[in-house]
Amino acid sequence: MTVAKIKSFTHAAEKLGVRQPSVSLVIKDLEDDLQVRLFEKLGHKINLTAAGELLVQDAEDILSKVAGLRERMDELKGLKKGKLAIGGSPSSAASFLPFVVDSFKKQFSWVDTTLRIDRTANLEKRLLDGDLDVAILGRTPKSPLLVGELYQQDDIVAIAAPDHPLAKKSSVPLMRIAREPIIAEEKGSMVRDQLEERFARLGIPLMPKMELSSQIGARDALKNAVAGGLGVGFITRCHVKSDVEAGRLKIVKVPDFKLKRNNYLVVHKSRQSTPMVQAFVKILKREKGRW
Known part of the structure; x- marks a missing residue:
C-alpha cells in the first residue's frame, strides 16, 4: 500500500524504516504468488498495473474492515456495545x-x-x-x-395468620406444626425439597393441603392463603418481611427447624x-x- 501511494520503492522503504531491497523482494514474492505484474516502471517512477489497481482496492477494503473490527472489539472491551x-x-x-x-x-x-x-x-x-x-x-x-x-442465604421460616392459635405461642415444635394444614410449593422447588427431607427425619410424610407452582406469583398466593387462615406455610424470610412488618402475617418460631434457602x-x-x-x-x- 505504501509503495502504491508513494510510487517509489526507495521512498517507501525510507517511510517504512526498512532497506529498499527488502521492499522489492516483498513485491516480487507477491507478484510471483499472484502470477501477475503489479507495478510497471516508467523512467524514475513506478505505476500500478490494472492488476495492481484491483489489488489496492481490495486491500483498502480489507484494511478498512479490519480497522472496523478492531474498533468494535475495543467497544466490547469497554462495554460500549454488546x-x-x-x-x-x-x-x-x-x-x-x-x-x-x-x-x-x-x-x-x-x-x-x-x-x-x-x-x-x-x-x-x-x-x-x-x-x-x-x-x-x-x-x-x-x-x-x-x-x-x-x-445469598436466607432462613426458611414458618408463617401463619396473626389470629392463628400457633402464632400466639412463643415457640412451636415442628411435630406440632405437622398436624396443621400445610401450604407449600410444588415438588421440585428448593424449599419443598428441604421441607420433605426435614419432615422425613421426623418420620412423617409431608402432605400439603395446598400445593402452589414455584413460578412467579406463587409466593404471593402462598402468603394470601396463609393470611386467609387456610393453614401454615413455609417461605424464605426475605419474601415475608414486609408482610410481617405490616401485621398481615406472623412468623412462627420453630426451635427444631433450621433450614436455609441458598x-x-x-x-x-x-x-x-x-x-x-x-x-x-x-x-x-x-x-x-x-x-
Whole structure:
C-alpha cells in the first residue's frame, strides 16, 4: 500500500524504516504468488498495473474492515456495545434480581440486556447451551462446566395468620406444626425439597393441603392463603418481611427447624472473564447488602 501511494520503492522503504531491497523482494514474492505484474516502471517512477489497481482496492477494503473490527472489539472491551442474557430462579426474581438488572441497565443502557425466569434445572441447561451468560440458581450447578459461588442465604421460616392459635405461642415444635394444614410449593422447588427431607427425619410424610407452582406469583398466593387462615406455610424470610412488618402475617418460631434457602451465582467457565459478565457480577455483589 505504501509503495502504491508513494510510487517509489526507495521512498517507501525510507517511510517504512526498512532497506529498499527488502521492499522489492516483498513485491516480487507477491507478484510471483499472484502470477501477475503489479507495478510497471516508467523512467524514475513506478505505476500500478490494472492488476495492481484491483489489488489496492481490495486491500483498502480489507484494511478498512479490519480497522472496523478492531474498533468494535475495543467497544466490547469497554462495554460500549454488546448483549447480556441473565437467568434467575423464581425466588430470586421475586426478591432482588430485577432490581440488580435494573441497576445494570441504568449504568450500561447501551447493552442489550435480557432476563429469563425459569426453574433451576432449565436455567442450568440454558447456561450449558450458551443461551445465558450468567444466572442465579437455587443450588450449586451439577455440570463441571459451570462455576457457582454462594451469593445469598436466607432462613426458611414458618408463617401463619396473626389470629392463628400457633402464632400466639412463643415457640412451636415442628411435630406440632405437622398436624396443621400445610401450604407449600410444588415438588421440585428448593424449599419443598428441604421441607420433605426435614419432615422425613421426623418420620412423617409431608402432605400439603395446598400445593402452589414455584413460578412467579406463587409466593404471593402462598402468603394470601396463609393470611386467609387456610393453614401454615413455609417461605424464605426475605419474601415475608414486609408482610410481617405490616401485621398481615406472623412468623412462627420453630426451635427444631433450621433450614436455609441458598442462591448461587453461576456462569459457564468459558464466559467467566467476559467484560459483560464481570460488570454484572460487580453490580450484583455491590447491591447484595440491600436485600
